[in-house]
Amino acid sequence: MDIVDQIRLFIEPRSIALIGVTRRTGDGHNVLENLLSDGYNGKVYPVNPGADTILGVKVCRSISDLPPGIDLALISTPRDQVPQHARECIARGIKALIIVAQGMADVGGEGAALQQELVRVAREGGARVLGPNTFGVANAFLNLNTAFVRFDLYRQSIGAISQTGMFFGGTHRRRLIGKAIDLGNACDIDFADALQYYAADPQVKVIAVYMEDVKDGRKFMKVAREVALQKPIIAIKGGRTPVGGRLTQSHTGSVAGRAEIYDAAFKQCGVIRAADMDELDDLILSFWYLPLPRGRRVAVQTNTMGAGVMATDALSSQGLDMAELAPATKERIARIVPRWLPVRNPVDIGPSKFVEPDGRKIFTESVEALLNDPGVDSVLFILPSRPPPGSDPIGSPDLAQDLVRRYPSKPLVCWVHSADVGEVAAREFMEAENMVAYPTVDRAARALARLANYAAWKQEMQAGGA
């Protein structure tokens, strides 16, 4: 069985044995409750020596009573019992084990010894282990979540690999996770293994990673570079400061390496590093929805020059260029701005209402002129969250999406300023598909820069390989 098939047992299981399911609430009990209420479409076999049914599901008295051919066992028992239960599962022919227990290598000492024993048992029995200290896996496409915490699952083309359960809840915008693998202490299955699974998975387009440490750096780099050429890998590095790094040892038993080494390795492999959770969010959405730009030249449409100045600062700080507009572009835009206003980039359509009463026309004419300009690689438009009274709204998600359909090779992104993100106009843009609205222009610029950098890295790699 190759690694992709091995990981498939974890994340696409047809049947799951649950070891350590209490009769009332508790971790294993909650997992069963979640699997049932989510409508997991495989079979579930809870094991408990003292019950006939739990939550209406027939219970096996012992692991040895389980039917043969089960894909995955989730072991939720206290740490001391884990090696013995792993042994029994392997004896029943189960090749994939999720170990939930904390208090192993993450606390060291006796816990670390227990983890070593677990690894030895698995190796000898030819089984693979996810964890310990893990939520396990989530797969929205099978209504599967092995965490004892409830999460809403959405069938989105995003696969997460993490050393924490935090990402099962998705990122803080739109819960952007369709599949998740929590490596926990990563005693066996590691980042490279999970990356290979996602690379082969047609349901996943973007890979999101939260990494504290990688034990086999050489293996990771080889695999990451191959996978990054196929799908964008966006990574947050935990333990990037010396004091944070010392802490990871007591979180997942990892010794987090120096941040600069990871930064250099990520860069070489085409892994896109996100500085924080906001950026993770932005990049997942950007790489999911937007085409890769051909270059670094950005054109901006704004309704106020204050915002235009901020956009120019933000793009320039990120190493992007303000596009020089072609004469034909300027002529087209000149028709919808007052004569006293010079046409340049950023295009200020604030005073356009004095010339053209139709806000939809102002928006479409100027944004289309920019998209149509061969010297423009990406377009950013800036709108207020509310139009002035008596004025037409300038732009709308449907107008923008129509332009996306007609100019599919250039990223079109948006900043809705002065906006409570809860406001209707802002929400509509934030939730529109196939385009991305950012809450600040600095975040818009950062995301456009990451797209351009990744595109350049891919080109370079492909040129080098040719």
Place this chain on the structure above:
Amino acid sequence: MDIVDQIRLFIEPRSIALIGVTRRTGDGHNVLENLLSDGYNGKVYPVNPGADTILGVKVCRSISDLPPGIDLALISTPRDQVPQHARECIARGIKALIIVAQGMADVGGEGAALQQELVRVAREGGARVLGPNTFGVANAFLNLNTAFVRFDLYRQSIGAISQTGMFFGGTHRRRLIGKAIDLGNACDIDFADALQYYAADPQVKVIAVYMEDVKDGRKFMKVAREVALQKPIIAIKGGRTPVGGRLTQSHTGSVAGRAEIYDAAFKQCGVIRAADMDELDDLILSFWYLPLPRGRRVAVQTNTMGAGVMATDALSSQGLDMAELAPATKERIARIVPRWLPVRNPVDIGPSKFVEPDGRKIFTESVEALLNDPGVDSVLFILPSRPPPGSDPIGSPDLAQDLVRRYPSKPLVCWVHSADVGEVAAREFMEAENMVAYPTVDRAARALARLANYAAWKQEMQAGGA
């Protein structure tokens, strides 16, 4: 009349003349509409040669027909007519003029000459000018907004000074603006003038600034340093990159100085620089609600060590220290965590449910232990946006606010992770008063660092002055 009284005519006017009010929709017409619908509690005198009433308000046929004693004139006429209308207003005894027109120094040439003429007219007549190229002022405490765009006004203790109308809509979280002054091209009234007004204003606790350039740097620095000792000044600098800086010239006719010079000047004067709109938002809220910490030692309570690692990284990157917990603090916390879990900072209360079923007690006991520790200057607690099923929620805004009341001298802040910010639990924390919840831990750390830096600057200045 001193400068504070002069600015008071603009932002606390008892009566306003509106020059250039069209009968139907249009800029001046919209201003009148807004003043009426907002319920501005002063008198309004629209001027229009061809109407008796507009929107039910009696109209003066000409400026010379206006009654005497009007505090403020808002001139919304095309740029060529501005100097003449300014002259007529001054002749009627009006000492405060807001000039809305764009196309003056912001476009250069003929426009710049018109602006010079305006300044000369005002100087000769002993009047002050706000603008041109401005929305004017907003003052929620008087239901006053002179912009032609509608905004919701909230009576919050925050005063803004900007060179753009963008901030009239408030920042993107909670529209955090109670008063706003848009300097526009700043041909006369400048940042130092507006700062002096806010310094003297008991309704304003925090001052927010969007600055493209300062013409009289020496005056600004002298005033800013005095004001910063009384109230925090949070500033965003527009035109901070060379390419953005060139653009400001065509926005407000300003030549934005080099970013490093502004950074150094801000630092020397105790002005707190916000890097972007997210940070502006965070800092306004933080300086409004939180006490200044005595030092840089932060204690963290978390429900998952993954988040604890991220918090440690974030705090450490911002130059904050992880507090060493006192033995008494550790003993108190040890009662609510499993024996196998070492008690340290960050405090991991994730496994506490195995020891203490009452989530409220877990929260209060551990957070209070941290607040009570003399070696802790600030406390950050981290919660998921949803508790595990069958578990009590850990923490709530009312519990946190009770702790704020009992420990008023230490900042208590929160990160609700894995959260759609629209989710109930997250919203409740985000909207709670007297504490601040940040959407990412990096933003929490950045804000705590700015509080600590400002506190240190004040101490140093006060020690130096003693």
